[in-house]
Amino acid sequence: MGHFRTPQVVLFTRDIDRAVSFYGALGFDEAFRTPRAGTPIHVDLALDGYRLGLATESSTREDHGLDPIADGQRAAVILWTDDVTSGYEMLISLGATPVKPPEPWLDRLLIAWAQDPDGHLVQVVQATN
Known part of the structure; x- marks a missing residue:
């Protein structure tokens, strides 16, 4: 059986650029972004080894068929x-x-x-x- 690793929490957002700016101003550094150009649908931020993900409500709904609350x-x-x-x-x-x-x-x-x-x-x- 495999072991889990690298846990993180992902928050859903309606305005990912605003959310990235807010958490960036608190000291989080960007660790991942997709797509790399334009407005992202997902961004991971890191602070002291912990990753906080931000995902757009629309992408989570359209790409994964889920019903996120933002x-x-x-x-x-x-x-x-x-x-x-x-x-x-x-x-x-x-x-x-x-x-x-x-x-x-x-x-x-x-x-x-x-x-x-x-x-x-x-x-x-x-x-x-």
Whole structure:
């Protein structure tokens, strides 16, 4: 039996260029794009060895016959940081929608929530102990 490897999450988007710009501004680097010229249908971004895929809603529907949902709180991208307040402010300045400002959680974390331009949740988290 084969073994699984290299897991990643793919988020569906209606505006892939906007999504790539948003996550690129957060420090993700582009690792894969297809097609290479013009507006892509799929882009993989990487940060600290983790890959986040972005796929267009239309391509996922047309190429694979699936019924993707490209908005709403279906998934969360979690970003660890040493400064939740400035990370949260950065998300908002890049076009994220505020959801919950920084607040303590579990007596050892500080977390904040926003939504990316497609409505996916982004949590910024900092260890306080």
